[in-house]
Amino acid sequence: MSTERASARTSDSVLGRFHGVIPAGGTGTRLWPLSRAAAPKFLHDLTGSGSTLIRATYDRLLPLTQGRIMVVTGVVHRRAVLAQLPEIEDTDLVLESEPKDSAAAIGLAAAILHRRDPGIIMGSFAADQVIAPAELFQDAVREAIHTAAEGYIVTIGIEPTHPSTGFGYIRAGDPLTVAGAPTARAVIEFVEKPSQAVADGYIDSGNYSWNAGMFVAPVELMLRHLAANEPELHAGLLEIAASWDTPQRVQVARRIWPTLPKIAIDYAVAEPAAAAGDVAMIPGGFSWDDVGDFAAIGRLNPAEENSELKVMGEGARVFSENASGIVVSDTKRVIALIGIDDVVIVDTPDALLVTTKEHAQEVKKAVERLRASGDTDVL
């Protein structure tokens, strides 16, 4: 047997250990009133592609997983997620009775998968990101799987298009030598959202990528770091996982889940693992957007020809005269715009938002005020 054929078979068997995980949480407050508690961001088609964000995320992982994909979401979204992903197995749909932040969600997936097969390499990708082209994403994930197989928690770094102050960054170290992962690098540290001056410096140095929260890792290694940093959380997750494929699943989860600490996977695993030298990075050559606000929706949707107004929504009836900006129509109402620039209008049956692209980030504030005033029926 030649070395080449052995290597090919090794590669196949490494990739065959991969299992996708899609945490589908968060209400996308800055996309209110389109995105809201009952219909969060990931359940919408925000790019005019014809697919919801969660469906597109699932489809992007399919060629890597042959359907081995677990979704972790709120129990209130069960029906909507099944409508989007009818092929998902019951045992691959993990329902949270209440939100417990990303360490619990991703940690539970790791614990359940670890009981099924301790050799699994998981890859966690949020349900509400926009990525293109899918092939470049899949190439990066394949490199990440090969790197993970060498004992790393591997993140995929997004090449920054501008010195954003809205994202965390990944500081890359030296290149690694990993078969099947020619672009792999060590990670020195994760850093939080920087000031503008600091972000400018990051871009100039060439060693920083955006942190999109993508993690590919052996489940055993994820759990080991979780045990070291959050032993209580780790113990609770193992107990739930032990009952997962038994009739006690619901009863055990109902007892333990509410007691678990809320913490982000960044603090519970990624940052301490980086400090321990256990994190690697694959640079992602694809374009990426977290669709953080309505300005992003404007960027991601093509305008009609000869129009500076982008209109989203099936059956939208928009009439404009000297208007530019974005209209998201979730009703059948006629919308007339006259002489208004860079406007953002989101029209839903029970709530209307009117703002500007410039103020798109402040939508969160409006939602907070609505909550404070008790008008939670539209949140």
Place this chain on the structure above:
Amino acid sequence: MSTERASARTSDSVLGRFHGVIPAGGTGTRLWPLSRAAAPKFLHDLTGSGSTLIRATYDRLLPLTQGRIMVVTGVVHRRAVLAQLPEIEDTDLVLESEPKDSAAAIGLAAAILHRRDPGIIMGSFAADQVIAPAELFQDAVREAIHTAAEGYIVTIGIEPTHPSTGFGYIRAGDPLTVAGAPTARAVIEFVEKPSQAVADGYIDSGNYSWNAGMFVAPVELMLRHLAANEPELHAGLLEIAASWDTPQRVQVARRIWPTLPKIAIDYAVAEPAAAAGDVAMIPGGFSWDDVGDFAAIGRLNPAEENSELKVMGEGARVFSENASGIVVSDTKRVIALIGIDDVVIVDTPDALLVTTKEHAQEVKKAVERLRASGDTDVL
């Protein structure tokens, strides 16, 4: 009998000849989508007073008429007008099967009233104007009635507050000597909407008033000028009036009304009468607004304290952050405004308008585009 008492009795008997006429037509296109074919401007409370414009017009005439008020409106508005004016007699509600412009509407009222009593002095006041205080209006109308009794068609001139290019003007001549009408003046001519330079000159001269389309005149004199200028229209109106208080009313009106020419009262009566020296004017010392667009609605409605945002509509749920302008809410929806200035938002169940105060006059264009595109369900 002293001269003083005789004069008082004469005055009473002149005022006793007065009959109000309220033409209630026009859809108020520039106030779309609040005002529309099925619910025109005069059926709305546009000032936050608690009264619709037609109800306020009626109430303003009550002290002058003791209920002798005729309303001319479209047959489609019959029910809505009766809901606003439940006390109106069937014989004082003149229903047009289709709009035929102001000469037919006011002329028919004149012809019907003339058959009842040729001595009637009619006063025609549009249903969709905002006037305050009512007492100054009533003082002006009383002077107008006394002047009309001397054989004049009397208009009430609005003292201009600025050199508007959006109104027609009345050019006043010499003072007249009329008992009971110390401010009466002759009218030299009516002039159409002027250019800005011309309007500036009008204001400087002090001899020009805004033409609000108010006419007080003996019905006999109105009909005489109508006969001279529009004989066909005059003949048709007399024929309808002859059948008005008979069982043939509906049948005759249905046959003749559609054949009548469409012409404004200005061309059919006022301008030729002025040229003949038959028009007089009483200066109106009251404030007046024809609520021509949403900017006017902004002026006429008080803002809440510490807010530059004016909100109209019962049960409006508006949340704003650094926003100014006008919101008219005709729904129960939550409306959130963030970082947008001088905006005009009109939210109705089937149509939404977003524009700016500056572009409020262009709403008409949007309505025309909707009509052209066949989207007439929301007009």
